[in-house]
Amino acid sequence: MRVFELYKRPVLVTRDSAHIIGDILGTEYLDNNGELYLDFQGIEAVTPSFIDELIGILESKVANNQEFKVILVNFPTRLTSKYSAIGRGRHIKIDEIQPGQWELSRE
Amino acid sequence: MEVDDRGVYGQDQRQLILPLTRFSTEREVEDLVNDAYEKLKISGLGAPNMYPIVSEVFGELAMNAVQHSESPIDAYGAIQFYDFQDGGSRFSCAVADGGIGIRRSLERNPQLKPRVRYDWDAVLVAIEERVSGTGDPHRGIGLFGVAEEMRRPGRQTIIHSGQGWLDISEGQQNPPGRTTLFPGTLVFVSVPT
Numbered sequence: 001m002r003v004f005e006l007y008k009r010p011v012l013v014t015r016d017s018a019h020i021i022g023d024i025l026g027t028e029y030l031d032n033n034g035e036l037y038l039d040f041q042g043i044e045a046v047t048p049s050f051i052d053e054l055i056g057i058l059e060s061k062v063a064n065n066q067e068f069k070v071i072l073v074n075f076p077t078r079l080t081s082k083y084s085a086i087g088r089g090r091h092i093k094i095d096e097i098q099p100g101q102w103e104l105s106r107e
Numbered sequence: 108m109e110v111d112d113r114g115v116y117g118q119d120q121r122q123l124i125l126p127l128t129r130f131s132t133e134r135e136v137e138d139l140v141n142d143a144y145e146k147l148k149i150s151g152l153g154a155p156n157m158y159p160i161v162s163e164v165f166g167e168l169a170m171n172a173v174q175h176s177e178s179p180i181d182a183y184g185a186i187q188f189y190d191f192q193d194g195g196s197r198f199s200c201a202v203a204d205g206g207i208g209i210r211r212s213l214e215r216n217p218q219l220k221p222r223v224r225y226d227w228d229a230v231l232v233a234i235e236e237r238v239s240g241t242g243d244p245h246r247g248i249g250l251f252g253v254a255e256e257m258r259r260p261g262r263q264t265i266i267h268s269g270q271g272w273l274d275i276s277e278g279q280q281n282p283p284g285r286t287t288l289f290p291g292t293l294v295f296v297s298v299p300t
Contacts, residue, residue: 011159049248049249
């Protein structure tokens, strides 16, 4: 899923705006391994509040199977302590596989 | 309103990224932040890798004001680039409101009320992870995230709410203090570039 196509703007700020992804998210976006890829190409900045809400939405939408895994591609920011804290608060582990690529999975 | 600016010489208008602007809705914040980001890119001022930081921090502060301040005069924000004669340059953001203040917002959460008896306690509690007057365990990320971001070298955050004051800078955090009354909440951040 190409996130920029949903918003057409470079900075994602509000918790409400995270629900735009949630509203269209369905199983058709999962690949054969049950993984979801969100491509942030074109997005230049996101607030921690947006990410926090997005993680909550993803967990509720994609978490039917225990193998919850979401890959954020071309993500605009490095994984820092505040984002790790956000993940912990949602019981989601966040790994930065490489610069610009985060993997979300259950703790 | 007319401002008497005789004798005040004009500055490079590119440095005024977001002039003092009134806002009251989340939609306005989203628009302001994106407009500011575009203006930062066009300006070419400072280090481009600071543009997302400035946008993100301003967005969080502005959203806090909209969601929690209950300000009868709405909220105001500004973003400015400063180029100092000593060679340093900084981006500064400020968001202020005339609302209920951090203490009264947090004390709506019964679990927090004993911890926020005074404004100077409240400004400290407000930057903790997952602390929110809403009581929702999934809220309370905004100011925590800003404080974490601003602990890096050269950066500074000042939070002034009611009579409470907190200064976070250069990896350290001074104890919160009591100061003169600000009838609402003001947050100022400054980032070297």
